[in-house]
Amino acid sequence: MDTGEPVNWGSVDPNWSPEIVKRFGLASASASTFYVLDPDKVQRLVEGNPLGGINYTVVKELLGLEGYEFSFRIIPPFNVTNVDGTKIDDNHSPINETLLEEKVLQYAVKVCYPNGEPIPNAVIEAVVVYTDKSNFAIESPKFTTTDSMGIGRDTINLDFKPSHVTVILRVSVADVATLVVTFGKNPLRFVDINAVGDSIVLTRPKNKTNAEVKLHKIYFFSADGTLVSLYNGTKDDHFNTGEGSPFRLWNKTFPCLKSRNPVVFVINIETVPPKGSGEHGNQEMVIAGPYQNLLGYTVFQYGSSSPPERGAVSLRRSVIISGMTYTAELTLWKESP
Amino acid sequence: MKGNNAKGQMRVVEVILASFVIIFALSFVNIFAVTPTSPKYEVTELEKLGYNVLHDLDKQGLLPHFVYSEDWNNLTAALRVSLPMDVYFNLTVYDLNRTQINDAPIFYGDASAFENSKNVASVTYGLVGHDSYNPRILVLQLVRG
Numbered sequence: 001m002d003t004g005e006p007v008n009w010g011s012v013d014p015n016w017s018p019e020i021v022k023r024f025g026l027a028s029a030s031a032s033t034f035y036v037l038d039p040d041k042v043q044r045l046v047e048g049n050p051l052g053g054i055n056y057t058v059v060k061e062l063l064g065l066e067g068y069e070f071s072f073r074i075i076p077p078f079n080v081t082n083v084d085g086t087k088i089d090d091n092h093s094p095i096n097e098t099l100l101e102e103k104v105l106q107y108a109v110k111v112c113y114p115n116g117e118p119i120p121n122a123v124i125e126a127v128v129v130y131t132d133k134s135n136f137a138i139e140s141p142k143f144t145t146t147d148s149m150g151i152g153r154d155t156i157n158l159d160f161k162p163s164h165v166t167v168i169l170r171v172s173v174a175d176v177a178t179l180v181v182t183f184g185k186n187p188l189r190f191v192d193i194n195a196v197g198d199s200i201v202l203t204r205p206k207n208k209t210n211a212e213v214k215l216h217k218i219y220f221f222s223a224d225g226t227l228v229s230l231y232n233g234t235k236d237d238h239f240n241t242g243e244g245s246p247f248r249l250w251n252k253t254f255p256c257l258k259s260r261n262p263v264v265f266v267i268n269i270e271t272v273p274p275k276g277s278g279e280h281g282n283q284e285m286v287i288a289g290p291y292q293n294l295l296g297y298t299v300f301q302y303g304s305s306s307p308p309e310r311g312a313v314s315l316r317r318s319v320i321i322s323g324m325t326y327t328a329e330l331t332l333w334k335e336s337p
Numbered sequence: 338m339k340g341n342n343a344k345g346q347m348r349v350v351e352v353i354l355a356s357f358v359i360i361f362a363l364s365f366v367n368i369f370a371v372t373p374t375s376p377k378y379e380v381t382e383l384e385k386l387g388y389n390v391l392h393d394l395d396k397q398g399l400l401p402h403f404v405y406s407e408d409w410n411n412l413t414a415a416l417r418v419s420l421p422m423d424v425y426f427n428l429t430v431y432d433l434n435r436t437q438i439n440d441a442p443i444f445y446g447d448a449s450a451f452e453n454s455k456n457v458a459s460v461t462y463g464l465v466g467h468d469s470y471n472p473r474i475l476v477l478q479l480v481r482g
Binding site for chain 2: 035075077078113114115119121173174175176177315316317318325327329
């Protein structure tokens with residue numbers, strides 16, 4: 001594991017293509033040790049990265065592994081799930097949606113080791129960002145700890161009944177390992193948030209919508225648990241997401257952004273939702289991204305997924321990505337003839 | 338004509354029997370095939386893993402904090418989340434006179450794995466002190482579960 005060549009190959013944007021990578025390595029060029037990985041490089045391994053990725057065959061060739069197969073996994077130190085053990089996603093939210101009607105946000109999650117054993121005394125910090133038709137608000141961080149069953153729950157009073165909510169949970173075990181998990185109630189998705197180098201790039205999602213979007217505010221949540229105000233939108237920060245609009249809807253560079261270890265960006269936008277969406281008039285909304293697909297609470301896998309039971313060699317190392325600790329595992333085996 | 342038919346049937350039976358013999362032979366070989374193991378590689382890999390984890394925790398300031406505050410529960414949790422799930426560990430903290438300091442086990446896994454495994458790795462790591470010179474010697478034993 002080294003930086004590869006060019007040392008910033010993951011951060012090249014725009015006009016990124018796999019051909020620019022002369023030597024493959026995931027280490028961060030700004031760290032003195034190789035166990036700190038560059039999130040931009042790791043993101044290039046994510047299938048479907050809107051800003052471009054690098055496929056398995058190319059990486060194999062760059063590593064000189066012709067005749068061999070490999071599997072690369074990034075394993076979180078623990079899992080954060082719904083109380084019943086299901087994965088947190090749009091269909092399985094840890095939020096009690098009924099209580100939102102009464103301006104109360106209640107959530108419950110389970111924190112456990114990868115083998116399912118619950119982790120007591122894990123510290124959970126919750127930040128709630130929410131909007132209604134014309135208001136936007138951020139609640140101060142609220143802390144709780146998990147009980148002996150690994151379950152952490154909390155109730156947060158809101159100032160108004162929200163139409164869109166994003167909850168950012170920072171879960172820490174023994175101060176050494178941290179995971180940031182986001183979830184919420186966001187019925188419409190107008191843009192995808194991407195971060196590459198010091199830039200934020202908003203791209204058109206796969207399911208196109210036709211909406212006029214005004215960008216109001218950008219915040220980022222760092223691995224150390226602070227929510228930082230990054231940008232206030234101007235009259236020029238607007239775009240349309242409909243047919244004919246470019247794939248890259250909006251982008252801006254913020255000097256030294258990457259060095260501040262942003263994990264999640266929270267963006268407040270105002271939209272005129274498309275006809276037939278069920279929503280009418282201008283709406284304040286809140287969206288979050290981009291890392292939840294990669295560095296959330298599941299094992300990230302790249303390469304061949306089925307190493308043989310015998311004859312494979314595995315190397316493991318704890319690594320740090322965006323200030324959070326993971327285990328990286330590289331398994332190598334000879335291709336079957 | 339009848340004789341030719343009978344011969345043909347016998348050929349089919351022979352082919353089926355031969356297939357069974359080949360399949361049986363392959364299964365037999367697979368069961369008894371011994372993949373060469375490398376204890377040296379396994380132990381070296383575990384030693385590297387153990388040293389890296391202790392070094393990372395030390396660099397973050399967490400290792401001296403847990404050791405000198407004798408917070409063995411959090412030290413155990415920190416090692417558990419830092420090491421892969423199938424790696425069992427047993428950490429003992431000594432002072433310079435080789436007197437054991439931890440009064441509670443800093444342990445994860447199955448005790449029999451340490452007794453029965455041929456590949457137990459041992460890493461020794463030193464801490465000089467937190468606020469003043471007060472050395473501690475950490476002996477971390479690791480075994481694949």
